[in-house]
Amino acid sequence: MTNQTATTTDAKCDIGFIGLGVMGANLTLNLADHGYSVACFDLDTEKTQAILEKDQAESGDQPARLIGCDSFADLLSNIAAPHIIMLSVPAGAPVDAVCAQLIEAGLPRDSIVIDTGNSLWTDSVEREARLSKDLVFFSTAVSGGEVGARFGPSLMPAGNADAWARIEPVMNAIAAKVDPTSGLPLESFEPGKPVTEGEPCVTYIGPAGSGHYVKMVHNGIEYADMQLICEAYHAMRSTLAMTPAEIAAVFSEWNKGKLNSYLMEISAEVLAQTDATTDVPLVDMILDRAGQKGTGLWTAVGALELGSPAQTIASAVFARSLSALKDERRVASQQLSGPVAAPVSEEEKAVAISQLEQALYCSKICAYAQGFQLMATASNTHNWNLNFAEIAKIWRAGCIIRAVFLQSITDAFEKDSQLSNLLLDPFFNEQIAEYQSDWRQAIAKATIAGVPCPAMMSALSYYDSYRTDVLPANLLQGQRDYFGAHTYQRVDKPAEEAYHTQWSTPGRPEVKV
Structure with a gap:
């Protein structure tokens, strides 16, 4: 790696980032554009090297904004406490694996780990409950593709409300912005010159899974x-x-x-x-x-x-x-x-x-x-x-x-x-x-x-x-009652009452069930 490879110093990074594929790399550079120093890690060292070189090219003569890390322990040692770590890894087992490895590497219990991938919402609910003794699991759904990730995505964060209070300034900074009067996007696609005015396209959605x-x-x-x-x-x-x-x-x-x-x-x-x-x-x-x-x-x-x-x-x-x-x-x-x-x-x-x-x-x-x-x-x-x-x-x-x-x-x-x-x-x-x-x-x-x-x-x-007041579901309910005795409601009786016609009985009497 370049001279941006991590070394433990007194100067700690604001945020850790794990997963430097297309979305992860662009979110990392977006964070850097908004003044956050980021310690980043990927199992593929070539991806880490690539983002360090891109950061160096975009920073020019300015100090490097990113630090490349060689391991989870190395990453933790280069992030300021209380730790905020963002993940951009494939949904499912990879998210669980990264969380387990962070815990094994000594992740403090008050650390916030933010899943930015396309996880199934029920997985986010389960993870927050299962990992609550080891870390604060949070999720922030991201939309906008690679361009949005780089210059301003729409973010749908959900999870622990106290965690949201800590990370809200970060999310507000990197989100897309709109003009509060017209509602139209305020866009800039020039690295290092992000949009800082306007309404951020992020809002706290609610409990785990909702985002x-x-x-x-x-x-x-x-x-x-x-x-x-x-x-x-x-x-x-x-x-x-x-x-x-x-x-x-x-x-x-x-x-x-x-x-x-x-x-x-x-x-x-x-x-x-x-x-x-x-x-x-x-x-x-x-x-x-x-x-x-x-x-x-x-x-x-x-x-x-x-x-x-x-x-x-x-x-x-x-x-x-x-x-x-x-x-x-x-x-x-x-x-x-x-x-x-x-x-x-x-x-x-x-x-x-x-x-x-x-x-x-x-x-x-x-x-x-x-x-x-x-x-x-x-x-x-x-x-x-x-x-x-x-x-x-x-x-x-x-x-x-x-x-x-x-x-x-x-x-x-x-x-x-x-x-x-x-x-x-x-x-x-x-x-x-x-x-x-x-x-x-x-x-x-x-x-x-x-x-x-x-x-x-x-x-x-x-x-x-x-827009139709009466649908043919009345006939459908009649069919269901005929072959399966599933009952039906009557339009002239209270909604809580159920009725069944005894179709096979002579005279087909109707009975209240």
Whole structure:
């Protein structure tokens, strides 16, 4: 290593950092940009060396901000007490292994160990309880990818409230910032010159596990948002015969209005990119098989477990699963027939593009409504007392789903903290009412042309189901009672009473159970 290799001195570092992969290295440099000295360690010494060299290059003639350590004991000896140590290691067993090795190396009991990885929320709950005799385990979910980690992520911290009081200044410093008046991001991507003004995109979420749960739902919404954009793209290519470059121009235009978001911005950039090897649109050279790391699946499973409808998020997860069946789809495309899209005039194309814009917007409202409804159900179930206005605020910058749209969600929950569903907020109610005809037309046109739009369809179905006073679940309950004697409630009797029709008995008498 360079001369920044750790040696035990009287000058102790403010923070320890373990795990110097892409996210860990960028979070470490972010800390350094905000004036924190960091003792860092990775099992891969090359990663430690790489970040020391990068720090040296960025610091120039200034004193080095980082110290590289060769072991857990070395790390502990170079951090000021009471210790604050951040982890950026793979979720699961690696987190447990690092905690065990820190304890073995002599970690003081009042030390705070902060997990910044994508851990399953139940693991965070279990770890805080299990490790409480040896250390203070805390978790801070991080969103924003490598750029966000380096220059300002959205942070969702949760755990011991006393620990939060100690680490809050650190989290406030490194988080993304927004203008308090406009709600728009304040951004700087120059090393050593961080944004220090504005509202930080971090808020204490609540007890252990709640932060990672909120991040999990964030990622579920992200899945839905991405899929919805992809469906708009697919409809334009298949029904309007538009090129990637033409669609990129439309997305760029949409990004100037109510659909302004990071995901819309990068979608336009991807579609505008030409492949250097073939000189064709890069998107046409990318295999249509989507990957996933599990957080969208966790959200869908969590929604099913709590009985909270989140079908647009689930549809987005299933869309990725279906995309993975590439070989089967290739065969099926040669054997299964479908309609052929009819040619459209330029006037019809302009109308269709406008309808798709509104369909994307309305579907997005429903996806967010489902995500916040799921968080509300989890909050009530686990007594977390989540603050949804604050959650929407911290997603306005730094995270992957950052969008101007989130200011409207913040406003909705600030006006009514007990709002049961975003669709019932006057602003979003009016937006859906104004644009739902276009939403329906866009989906109908895609369906008639044989273009799949599962997320948009599920969003519209969610909206129509939520606004319907009487659903066919009455027939469903009759079916359940018929084959399984599962009973039912009557509309003319108290809700706590259950009834069963004796279907196999002559006359089929009804009995109160």
